Amino acid sequence: MTVQGSKLIPQQKALFPKEAVVDAEWNILYDKLERIHHSGAKVVLSKLPTGVMAAQCFANRDMFCAGQVSEEDLKRTMMACRGSIQTSVNTLLAHVLDSSQVLRETKSVARDTTSLAVPRPKHVPSPSTVVLSSLWSRQSSPCYDAIMIVRRAVKNDLVVAGGSATEIELSKYAQDYSRTIPGKWQLLIGAYAKAWEIIPRQLCDNPGFNATNVLNKLWAQQAQGSMWNGVDINNKDFADNIEALVWDPVMVQINALIAASEAVCLIVSIDETIKIPSSTVDAPPAAGKAEVLSIPIERHPTSHLTSWQVGCRHAYSP
Incomplete structure (x- = not known):
């Protein structure tokens, strides 16, 4: 603070450090988004909220973004698409990305779930489709029954x-x-x-x-x-x-x-x-x-x- 006459005038230089911190935070965010974009990824799934800024940035670059994805769904996606869960975007190499070809987004009738249909790569001999949604607990039971029936049919030749x-x-x-x-x-x-x-x-x-x-x-x-x-x-x-x-x-x-x-x-x-x-004694039944x-x-x-x-x-x- 400086004294000019009888008034206290705040120094303008005191605002510069705060603006520098804000600019640095924006630069870090932009740098992370650019690293993800230049890595070649087309689908970004995050366990934490991504924010409107990141979602808009990915949408402008024709990239699919989903936030607040549960850890179980992330692991299922990683196993189905051969990707990996990264904690940093500084080393996004080609081998850490998945190998899916088509991503289709569908919504249920109640408009409260989003399903991802991810076909397997071409080099996989048997084509298959993996359905991931918030209703996976309902989908897993019939899928498990079908797989176990096929397994039982392979082991026993009587039908x-x-x-x-x-x-x-x-x-x-x-x-x-x-x-x-x-x-x-x-x-x-x-x-x-x-x-x-x-x-x-x-x-x-x-x-x-x-x-x-x-x-x-x-x-x-x-x-x-x-x-x-x-x-x-x-x-x-x-x-x-x-x-x-x-x-x-x-x-x-x-x-x-x-x-x-x-x-x-x-x-x-x-x-x-x-x-x-x-x-032992034949007593009359009690009243009531x-x-x-x-x-x-x-x-x-x-x-x-x-x-x-x-x-x-x-x-x-x-």
């Missing part, structure tokens, strides 16, 4: 027809068997057989087919002995899925049947007789409490078997 052909045939066997036994087990096995119809019905409902017409045709074909006919989603009808190459590994079907049968047995096991231990009557339940001779074993014992017995 059956897919497209719910096996489920319809099992339902037919279970219904035929339920008519040969009396008592409540007939209703139980009949309901178990009816439950297998959910799979072909769901296969028809997913693409928007008329499930009633398709199921009626499938039941008619099954009655004529065509056991490999299943839902054909390409022609909105039924087809021989063995000839159509729609197969399911036998081990996958067996595991699904075992899991479903165990769930049924768990529910059925709840229906057991509840007995109250008799007391109801008597519990123990009623024995009729059990089938094969009740110790699971419902799947009951059906299989007659279906596959010589």
Whole structure:
């Protein structure tokens, strides 16, 4: 501060250091953006917010920029595109960049997710597409199931027809068997057989087919002995899925049947007789409490078997 008369006048030179710091910060930002641009990168993903300035700069240079990308998505992108995560832009060489060819940006119906479809390079023999989005948790489950089914099919060479052909045939066997036994087990096995119809019905409902017409045709074909006919989603009808190459590994079907049968047995096991231990003195029941009557339940001779074993014992017995 300088004194001029009775007034205090601030020195103008005191503002120069502050302006120099601001200019230096802008120069550092511009330098980083230029380094990224000159490296040849067309897609820039950042774990931290990029800011409007950087996004506008990249957009003017025909570059895609995305900020606040989660670390999991960054690692998936790095594994799919053979890129790398850099903490500095001073050494952006060619080998640290990815090798993808096409980037397509799509938005969901709710407009709250952005998906990146990144095809693999040309030198990869089998073409594939990797879909990255914020809904990856929903996408990973069916992808994992499909990969594991293919892996199981490679290890086991026994297959059956897919497209719910096996489920319809099992339902037919279970219904035929339920008519040969009396008592409540007939209703139980009949309901178990009816439950297998959910799979072909769901296969028809997913693409928007008329499930009633398709199921009626499938039941008619099954009655004529065509056991490999299943839902054909390409022609909105039924087809021989063995000839159509729609197969399911036998081990996958067996595991699904075992899991479903165990769930049924768990529910059925709840229906057991509840007995109250008799007391030494026959005292009258207390006021306000109801008597519990123990009623024995009729059990089938094969009740110790699971419902799947009951059906299989007659279906596959010589």
